Amino acid sequence: MRFDSFLVLLRDFLFPPLCFSCNEKLSDQGTRLCLSCWNSIERVGDVDRTVEVLRKRFRESGVIDEFTSCYYFEHDGVLQKIVHSLKYQAITVFGRELGQHLGKEIAARGNFTDVNAVIPVPLHKLKRRERGYNQSEFISKGIAKELNVPVFPSLIRRKKNTVSQTRLNVEEREKNVEDAFEIPKTMLPVVAGKIFLLVDDVITTGATIQSIARVLKNAGAKKIYVASAALAKLE
Ligand SMILES: [Zn+2]
Incomplete structure (x- = not known):
């Protein structure tokens, strides 16, 4: 031993x-x-209202082809404790575990089998430096392991250090993340014709993820799928 x-x-x-x-x-x-x-922890069903509303919003955006999520984010619930500890106390094992759960869920549903790579929603470099890591990257690693594909953490860059979105409504959030992301020039050839799975820890209105998906589609990505560990439930 x-x-x-x-x-x-x-x-x-x-x-x-x-x-x-x-x-x-x-x-x-x-x-x-x-x-x-x-x-x-409450699981996200396949046909409940929150999922339907987001699917419709994503479909109408024209930039997200499919979407799945695993758990509902409840205030003061177990999942909130986990996500906060992952974000602010560096208990990164929860990132990998959430990723594995989400990856198994995706594999069981037979979703996203044609994905070429997983992309975590990036943090601005100042925030990343402050935190020391990107929590969505840990979740992405768990999923990528289940799907047997690589993670590309540097394919998308957050160029605007956006303000916190917690108090913003859907339209304000969309405005807030408009032009917030870019693909470094050297990465552009990697994007064309590829299918990517974008991964976030919690999705609320989906504005951030739509903004990233638009940048990828404009650069020639073939399909964009979205997966989040958690989802804010609509009232
Ligand atoms: Zn327990």
């Missing part, structure tokens, strides 16, 4: 890992959340 795996065993013996949300002892070492907490 390697010394570092021995240390992990010793640590887990002395301090058994507990579920991040309910503090129950964890049986699976690869996770920070117990199965019953994962199962308590």
Whole structure:
């Protein structure tokens, strides 16, 4: 046995890992959340209102060909705790786990089998430097592993450091992210004729993702699919 795996065993013996949300002892070492907490998060159905509204909006945008999501984002719910810890406390294992769940869901539905690469929604370089990582990149890695395709984190650049969108409505959000993204010139030949899966942690109105999809389509991408770990439920 390697010394570092021995240390992990010793640590887990002395301090058994507990579920991040309910503090129950964890049986699976690869996770920070117990199965019953994962199962308590509301799943996104295939034909509910929020999905229908977003599908329609995306279809009308003409730049997004298909869309899927895994969980509903509830205020003060388990998922909000996970997403916040992923974003602000660097508990990046949740990014990979969300990605795996989403990837398995996509694989089970038989969706997106023709994808060439996965693209995480990029952060502005200042925000990325401040946080040290891009949470959507971790989710993308989990999905890419399930779909067996590469992740292209540098294909799209966020050139505008946009203001927080939490208080903006649909139109204001669209205005806010207009012209916020670009493809570096050296990357343009990679885009033409390809099918990409854009990945975000939480989708609210879809304005950001539409803005990115438009840039990719304008550069000659063949199809753009969208997947998010979570979805804000419409009232
Ligand atoms: Zn739990």
